[in-house]
Amino acid sequence: MLDVAIAYNRYRFLGNEFLTWLWYTLENRSAQLAKIDADLSALEIGNRMVLENRRSEGVETITIKGDDAGLEEGLLALRKGALVTEMNLIYRSGDNTWQFNIKGESLNLSSFKTPETAGTQTQEDIEGAVLEKIFLYEKVILFIEGAFRHFVRLRISENWDKNNITQIKQWINKAS
Amino acid sequence: MGLLSQSVSITRYRVQGQLEEPVLESIARALKRHAVLDIDNDAAEKSCGWTSFENPFAPVFEGSNQLFGSYMVFSLRIDKKNIPTKILKKHFSIEETKRLAASGRQFFSRNEKKLVKEEVLHRLSLRIPATPHIYDLIWNYEGGKLWFFSNLKAANEELEALFTESFKLSLIRMFPYTAAEMDADLSDLERDRLSQISPVNITGLT
Numbered sequence: 177m178l179d180v181a182i183a184y185n186r187y188r189f190l191g192n193e194f195l196t197w198l199w200y201t202l203e204n205r206s207a208q209l210a211k212i213d214a215d216l217s218a219l220e221i222g223n224r225m226v227l228e229n230r231r232s233e234g235v236e237t238i239t240i241k242g243d244d245a246g247l248e249e250g251l252l253a254l255r256k257g258a259l260v261t262e263m264n265l266i267y268r269s270g271d272n273t274w275q276f277n278i279k280g281e282s283l284n285l286s287s288f289k290t291p292e293t294a295g296t297q298t299q300e301d302i303e304g305a306v307l308e309k310i311f312l313y314e315k316v317i318l319f320i321e322g323a324f325r326h327f328v329r330l331r332i333s334e335n336w337d338k339n340n341i342t343q344i345k346q347w348i349n350k351a352s
Numbered sequence: 353m354g355l356l357s358q359s360v361s362i363t364r365y366r367v368q369g370q371l372e373e374p375v376l377e378s379i380a381r382a383l384k385r386h387a388v389l390d391i392d393n394d395a396a397e398k399s400c401g402w403t404s405f406e407n408p409f410a411p412v413f414e415g416s417n418q419l420f421g422s423y424m425v426f427s428l429r430i431d432k433k434n435i436p437t438k439i440l441k442k443h444f445s446i447e448e449t450k451r452l453a454a455s456g457r458q459f460f461s462r463n464e465k466k467l468v469k470e471e472v473l474h475r476l477s478l479r480i481p482a483t484p485h486i487y488d489l490i491w492n493y494e495g496g497k498l499w500f501f502s503n504l505k506a507a508n509e510e511l512e513a514l515f516t517e518s519f520k521l522s523l524i525r526m527f528p529y530t531a532a533e534m535d536a537d538l539s540d541l542e543r544d545r546l547s548q549i550s551p552v553n554i555t556g557l558t
Contacts, residue, residue: 178529187529189551194528196555231553254555282527284503286361296356302406306420309355310490313362313499321535324528328536332545341554348555 184281191280192228194327195260199250200344203351212322215269215315222264222275225250229258237261254348267316274316283324288316355405355425355488355501363508365498366534367491369521375493376416379424382518383413388429395477396433400510402518403429408486424491428500428511431482435473443472487511498523 178186201208202219210216223243227250229236238253250260260280264287267274276288290312296305330336354360371378388401388411404411404418405425418426447468448460460468487502489511500511508525515523524530532538532546 180525180530183529184527187527187532190532190549191528193551193554257553257555259555280528282363282503283531284361284363286503288360288362289358303420305356306405306425307423310421310423313355313360317362317364317499321531324531325536328532328538328546329542332538332542332549337552341552344554 188281189259190328190331191283192259192261193280193331194283194324195263195278195280196254197327197330197340197344198265198323199260199263200347204343204347208326209323212326213319216267216319217270218266218268220266220268221247222266224262224264224277225260226262227253227258228261229253229256231257251348251351267319269315274312276316278320283320285316285320288313290316354486355490360501361503363500363503364526365500366524366526366530367493367496367498367521368524369519371493371519371521376419379493379519380413380415380417383411383418383426386514386518387411387413388431391431391433392481393478395474397435397473397477398433399429399431399482400514401429402514403427403486405488408484422492422494424493426489426491428487428489428507428514430485430487430507430510432485433477433480433482435476435480440469440473440476443476444469447472 198219199221202221206219209219223241223245225240225247227238227240229238236253236258238249238258240247240250254260262277262279264275264277267276272291274288274290277286278284279286290309293305293308293312294301296302330340383402386401388403389396389399391397391399402411402413403409403426404413405427408427408429413426418424448465451468452458452460485507487500487507489498489500491498498515500508502508512523512525515521524534526535533543536542538546
């Protein structure tokens with residue numbers, strides 16, 4: 177294994193490519209995500225997305241915020257060579273909804289909200305509430321781990337250049 | 353940030369290695385040995401250690417106290433005294449004036465000033481209570497997974513150092529490289545490919 181600090185910087189692009197692929201996949205191949213997680217009913221882009229373009233001399237950052245914000249600017253940024261570096265996602269399973277931010281470079285989760293749980297009054301309630309929360313956090317974490325695993329295998333496969341990149345580019349071209 | 357909060361941040365880790373059996377006792381022993389120390393009546397400016405999830409200000413680490421189902425749940429507590437610069441400046445100035453008057457001198461050398469500042473800081477540290485910062489964690493010992501409820505760099509670094517020192521286990525943060533390397537079930541050939549990949553233009557059309 178590489179030194180952690182070196183590996184973090186050297187492979188941050190992999191997380192950003194993952195988020196970009198995830199956007200493409202949820203828009204175009206949602207069945208693929210359902211295969212990764214059978215409990216998933218829908219995965220949607222939430223109220224925030226950050227993209228970064230490092231292809232030009234400086235670094236250009238584009239932030240899209242708001243519940244009803246359109247993603248046209250994001251697609252335009254992709255067209256210019258940007259990648260998604262952070263996004264807010266809505267994960268739905270049955271009647272329940274989870275919402276969270278995920279960062280490409282670290283895969284850290286933040287502003288992570290689970291479906292509502294019952295309050296706690298007694299000592300027994302606390303143990304129940306903790307276990308319920310663990311179960312709810314785990315749903316999204318397992319999904320992210322599964323999706324990332326799937327992406328990595330695609331990314332290092334020989335088909336990545338031939339098929340996947342072409343398909344992503346076609347989507348951007350058609351959508352923007 | 354509390355794991356029962358409405359909105360949380362999570363950093364994921366893998367834990368490698370085994371503890372001495374019985375595991376629960378080993379964990380309780382390590383937590384007790386590295387429990388957070390109260391510094392309110394102490395000159396120390398910072399204290400970092402383990403505390404209990406349910407009673408962060410009166411932790412008890414016995415046997416299965418931190419066991420919830422099959423998960424270990426406890427917290428990292430970092431107590432810090434934040435002495436505002438203006439207060440430090442004020443007390444330093446008072447002390448310096450007093451000492452100059454007593455010695456009949458016009459000014460102090462840089463080293464003397466430094467010593468006065470350290471003394472003032474020490475005295476203020478005894479009077480100012482520490483602000484506690486509590487970060488919960490969930491440790492799935494069997495699965496070798498740990499979730500830490502903060503994305504703050506400083507808190508994660510404290511966790512990594514204290515965890516390694518307390519349990520003598522390896523704690524590996526999951527970010528793109530480590531997640532790919534450890535979590536994607538790659539063959540040796542695939543690992544080789546992973547080591548060779550570099551950014552490509554996956555989006556730009558020109």
